[in-house]
Amino acid sequence: MAFEYVKKDTPLDRMSPLVKLLLMSLALILVIQCTKIEHISILLIWIIFGSLWWLVGKVELSSLGFILKLLSMLFVFLFVVQGLTYRFGDTTVILQLINFPFFDDHGNVVVNYGEVTVGGMMYGLLVMLRVIAVVSVIPIFTMTSPMTKISGALTKIHVPPKIIFMFITAMRFVPLVQESMDAIIEAQKTRGFDIDAANMYQKFRRAYVPIITPLLLLMFRRAMDLEVAINARAFGAREDITNMEDLSFKARDYLGIIIIVGIFSLMMYLMYFETTSITWRYLSIIVSTILTVMNGFIVTTGLDVILQNLNQFLLSLPVLNWIGGFLNQNLLLGYGAIIAALLIVYVVYKLIRRTTRKKKRVKR
Amino acid sequence: MESAIMNETPTVKVDNVTFTYERGPLALQEISFEVKKGEILGILGANGVGKTTLCFHLNGIIPTVYTGVEKGSISLCGLDPWETPIIQLASKASMVLQDPESQFTTTNVESELFFGPANLAVDRDEILRRAAWAAKVCGIDGLEERKPKELSGGQKQRVALAAGLTMLPEVLILDEPTSQLDPIGTTEVFDVIKQLANTENMTIIITSHKTDEIARLASKVLVLSEGSVKALGTPREIFSQTELLESVGVNPPAVTVLAARMAKKFPGFQERCDRIGGIPLTVDEAYLLLKDLLDEGFLQVEWKEPPAPPPVSDEIMLESENVTFVYPTRVPVTALRDVNLTIHQGEIVAIVGQNGSGKTTLVKLFLGLLEATQGVTKVEGEDVAELTTGSIAKSIALILQNPDYQLFCISVEKEIEFGLRNLGLPEDEIARRVEQSLEEVDLEVLRDIFPFRLSFGDRRKVAAAAGIAMDPEILILDEPTTAQDYRGRHVLCQIATRMREKGKTIVMISHDMDLVAQYADRLVVMAEGRILADGPKREIFGMHEVMDKAFMKPPQITQLSQKLESYGIKKNLVTVDEMFACFKTGGA
Numbered sequence: 040m041a042f043e044y045v046k047k048d049t050p051l052d053r054m055s056p057l058v059k060l061l062l063m064s065l066a067l068i069l070v071i072q073c074t075k076i077e078h079i080s081i082l083l084i085w086i087i088f089g090s091l092w093w094l095v096g097k098v099e100l101s102s103l104g105f106i107l108k109l110l111s112m113l114f115v116f117l118f119v120v121q122g123l124t125y126r127f128g129d130t131t132v133i134l135q136l137i138n139f140p141f142f143d144d145h146g147n148v149v150v151n152y153g154e155v156t157v158g159g160m161m162y163g164l165l166v167m168l169r170v171i172a173v174v175s176v177i178p179i180f181t182m183t184s185p186m187t188k189i190s191g192a193l194t195k196i197h198v199p200p201k202i203i204f205m206f207i208t209a210m211r212f213v214p215l216v217q218e219s220m221d222a223i224i225e226a227q228k229t230r231g232f233d234i235d236a237a238n239m240y241q242k243f244r245r246a247y248v249p250i251i252t253p254l255l256l257l258m259f260r261r262a263m264d265l266e267v268a269i270n271a272r273a274f275g276a277r278e279d280i281t282n283m284e285d286l287s288f289k290a291r292d293y294l295g296i297i298i299i300v301g302i303f304s305l306m307m308y309l310m311y312f313e314t315t316s317i318t319w320r321y322l323s324i325i326v327s328t329i330l331t332v333m334n335g336f337i338v339t340t341g342l343d344v345i346l347q348n349l350n351q352f353l354l355s356l357p358v359l360n361w362i363g364g365f366l367n368q369n370l371l372l373g374y375g376a377i378i379a380a381l382l383i384v385y386v387v388y389k390l391i392r393r394t395t396r397k398k399k400r401v402k403r
Numbered sequence: 404m405e406s407a408i409m410n411e412t413p414t415v416k417v418d419n420v421t422f423t424y425e426r427g428p429l430a431l432q433e434i435s436f437e438v439k440k441g442e443i444l445g446i447l448g449a450n451g452v453g454k455t456t457l458c459f460h461l462n463g464i465i466p467t468v469y470t471g472v473e474k475g476s477i478s479l480c481g482l483d484p485w486e487t488p489i490i491q492l493a494s495k496a497s498m499v500l501q502d503p504e505s506q507f508t509t510t511n512v513e514s515e516l517f518f519g520p521a522n523l524a525v526d527r528d529e530i531l532r533r534a535a536w537a538a539k540v541c542g543i544d545g546l547e548e549r550k551p552k553e554l555s556g557g558q559k560q561r562v563a564l565a566a567g568l569t570m571l572p573e574v575l576i577l578d579e580p581t582s583q584l585d586p587i588g589t590t591e592v593f594d595v596i597k598q599l600a601n602t603e604n605m606t607i608i609i610t611s612h613k614t615d616e617i618a619r620l621a622s623k624v625l626v627l628s629e630g631s632v633k634a635l636g637t638p639r640e641i642f643s644q645t646e647l648l649e650s651v652g653v654n655p656p657a658v659t660v661l662a663a664r665m666a667k668k669f670p671g672f673q674e675r676c677d678r679i680g681g682i683p684l685t686v687d688e689a690y691l692l693l694k695d696l697l698d699e700g701f702l703q704v705e706w707k708e709p710p711a712p713p714p715v716s717d718e719i720m721l722e723s724e725n726v727t728f729v730y731p732t733r734v735p736v737t738a739l740r741d742v743n744l745t746i747h748q749g750e751i752v753a754i755v756g757q758n759g760s761g762k763t764t765l766v767k768l769f770l771g772l773l774e775a776t777q778g779v780t781k782v783e784g785e786d787v788a789e790l791t792t793g794s795i796a797k798s799i800a801l802i803l804q805n806p807d808y809q810l811f812c813i814s815v816e817k818e819i820e821f822g823l824r825n826l827g828l829p830e831d832e833i834a835r836r837v838e839q840s841l842e843e844v845d846l847e848v849l850r851d852i853f854p855f856r857l858s859f860g861d862r863r864k865v866a867a868a869a870g871i872a873m874d875p876e877i878l879i880l881d882e883p884t885t886a887q888d889y890r891g892r893h894v895l896c897q898i899a900t901r902m903r904e905k906g907k908t909i910v911m912i913s914h915d916m917d918l919v920a921q922y923a924d925r926l927v928v929m930a931e932g933r934i935l936a937d938g939p940k941r942e943i944f945g946m947h948e949v950m951d952k953a954f955m956k957p958p959q960i961t962q963l964s965q966k967l968e969s970y971g972i973k974k975n976l977v978t979v980d981e982m983f984a985c986f987k988t989g990g991a
């Protein structure tokens with residue numbers, strides 16, 4: 040399951056959880072301050088730095104599977120909403136989804152909330168990066184620190200036992216919910232209830248009731264039991280609990296703190312004292328260079344003509360011309376039909392995957 | 404000198420305690436007992452009589468976690484649980500709970516063993532020593548890195564127990580600590596408990612349905628019925644009252660029941676029991692008594708052939724061919740190795756074997772919940788890999804150990820309908836089947852009640868009814884005995900037997916040898932993912948080597964019949980009835 044500790048012999052594994060806790064809190068502090076579009080560049084640097092931690096700690100991206108799925112849905116939503124509503128920065132329109140204009144007293148269009156603008160997309164990107172910047176450091180903490188070490192470290196810095204208690208319960212409860220849910224799904228399957236075979240609509244309409252209801256009832260009782268179990272094991276009986284792991288600060292812990300604080304200070308410097316927004320300028324230069332090079336490549340090879348012809352051809356197809364025509368707006372540079380075609384291919388591919396995967400047959 | 408004085412004051416003293424749960428029922432009524440240092444108190448009673456509530460009183464869970472109205476007084480190591488904070492009590496008394504699922508407080512086995520003693524600030528080296536010792540005596544060494552979900556049911560329970568042991572408390576409270584353990588594992592655990600009481604002077608309070616083990620080592624036995632004390636005394640005093648015990652839903656050890664029945668039939672038998680110090684509780688005691696009586700000619704063996712198992716049809720219902728299964732965890736676990744098994748229509752097959760031997764895994768393969776890594780599993784001749792789990796459910800019903808994993812409807816009736824609707828049956832057929840299955844489990848009067856309001860035993864019956872209503876050809880029971888009292892286990896097995904009479908096939912997994920011996924025809928013995936032996940139960944019980952290797956122990960009656968072979972008990976007998984029928988008054 041996501042976020043669970045997996046024993047791996049890495050420097051990060053051996054590092055004190057307090058150092059990782061520091062990283063998490065600094066990530067939070069940084070993100071709170073990143074509110075302008077120019078801060079995208081700062082967030083990007085922070086995220087690159089974060090992924091280096093992942094490499095050092097050998098944390099696999101795949102272990103986040105479920106969370107990633109959830110996040111990607113959130114991101115699409117963010118892009119659309121921000122794109123449609125944010126009205127600062129670059130107001131170039133990418134796509135007009137619908138016509139939803141607001142007029143001032145003189146009958147001039149002030150703002151059209153049916154349009155996705157570049158500025159809006161950028162803001163969507165900013166929000167997305169803020170989420171990623173925090174979420175990407177959480178596994179560094181949870182997946183590389185055994186719980187005994189975390190609670191030991193928290194005790195050491197005199198966090199009240201009540202809070203540690205809550206922490207232990209939470210850490211144990213997430214996998215417990217998962218285990219119980221798996222058991223319930225299995226139990227309902229043996230009663231002819233096949234959630235894997237149901238489609239999205241069926242799933243939402245009725246499928247989750249037989250799983251969520253017992254889960255809630257069960258978890259309520261399990262929570263009580265867990266409290267009993269933790270109490271029965273003398274949690275909080277002594278202030279000076281034995282630490283099974285060595286929690287003293289080592290050279291690598293100090294090194295970790297220096298790196299973390301160093302990078303964080305650099306970010307703060309760039310954000311507040313670097314008036315020229317140098318990182319933002321570099322980012323813009325990099326992005327525009329890439330775009331010009333690509334454009335130049337397309338033009339010199341004559342690819343643009345071919346693409347345009349293809350687009351024209353697609354537009355002449357009956358259904359595609361309607362969708363393609365719609366997407367064929369400003370910033371999509373007249374390649375709307377190609378994009379529409381790719382979208383359709385993707386959806387069809389997904390559908391085929393769905394039906395072929397369900398190769399199992401019904402008995403008799 | 405000093406210790407003699409210490410022994411005078413009881414470690415645990417419960418005086419006239421009456422307790423009612425907040426907004427709940429009267430759970431305990433005028434309970435009084437004492438336990439001295441180094442004693443083992445066994446608490447017996449049917450489901451729902453207040454055993455767990457009583458345990459909760461002793462280590463402060465009541466009133467800290469659950470509250471209610473209490474009368475009377477309790478003292479534990481001189482402390483009053485209603486006055487002392489729970490954390491202070493917890494360092495004196497530790498408790499192992501009934502349900503191993505929710506007892507894991509950390510995320511892997513090793514840290515689980517450390518958690519308790521670390522909280523008590525025990526020395527680090529000492530903790531390591533204790534953890535190694537506890538893992539060894541509970542048979543979980545080698546599993547230190549596993550997460551809870553990567554353990555079998557019995558392994559989880561062993562971890563819970565080991566975690567309780569590492570605390571080495573003054574008072575150890577165990578609430579059904581061996582309900583999912585294999586027979587040898589159970590015996591080993593009870594031996595360790597005995598040893599702790601003797602050498603460490605630990606006071607132990609234990610609830611269990613395994614009366615043969617309690618009889619073997621408890622210093623005192625307390626029988627609860629509906630919240631009040633029915634009997635309190637030494638094991639021999641208690642177990643000789645077989646009728647009283649059976650009336651409160653506790654089954655005495657099988658040899659004791661046998662002796663009690665013989666005492667009724669043969670005048671003078673009781674006096675002979677009294678002469679050796681009372682009614683026999685263990686196989687050895689029973690053997691010595693019967694041997695003397697047979698040698699003297701007081702009794703005589705008249706061999707009565709036990710009933711032969713019903714003939715088996717040729718039709719194959721379940722089949723596995725060279726099945727291997729590996730759990731794809733970080734360190735892959737091979738749970739089944741090259742398993743070949745065929746189960747015919749109309750059989751009652753019991754799958755037995757040590758904890759973690761792959762029994763549950765095998766069943767999950769048949770149900771299509773897991774897919775074989777290698778080999779083929781077939782249900783009614785069709786390859787499981789090609790079937791949807793939904794359609795397998797038409798052929799196989801699984802009755803789970805824990806009914807709460809599946810109950811969710813607002814009434815018992817709706818609960819049974821759920822599966823039938825999944826099968827897409829017409830309304831009138833659904834109504835007919837609901838009616839029939841309610842009748843089968845005897846729950847007609849409770850049809851409109853919300854299942855969660857029912858008692859545990861009744862909830863299981865609802866789950867069973869839901870399974871039966873699907874009209875499956877095959878019924879699988881995974882550990883029908885766990886957390887069930889003596890009556891509950893028999894109710895489920897009797898339902899299964901009735902299903903067999905209608906031509907259905909029954910597969911049961913169980914560690915309860917008495918139950919297996921009584922109801923199954925054929926035993927499949929598993930160890931370490933392999934099938935060690937497979938055959939008629941009487942033959943299997945005779946294979947000592949296989950039994951030992953699979954951590955099995957034949958039922959008491961079978962052990963006794965093996966000892967009495969030279970007196971004319973020709974085959975392995977399995978039930979008290981069979982054995983009883985073989986004796987008559989001897990000589991003149």
Ligand SMILES: Nc1ncnc2c1ncn2[C@@H]1O[C@H](COP(=O)(O)OP(=O)(O)OP(=O)(O)O)[C@@H](O)[C@H]1O
Pocket residue numbers: 552553554555556557558583730732736737738756757758759760761762763764765
């Ligand atoms: N989800 C899982 N992931 C990894 N290993 C598992 C998993 N479930 C079970 N195992 C392991 O597979 C082996 C077989 O487990 P299984 O549950 O089939 O045993 P069992 O015979 O039913 O035992 P018990 O008598 O304790 O119920 C055990 O070693 C167990 O630890």
Ligand SMILES: [Mg+2]
Pocket residue numbers: 555556557762763764
């Ligand atoms: Mg099992």
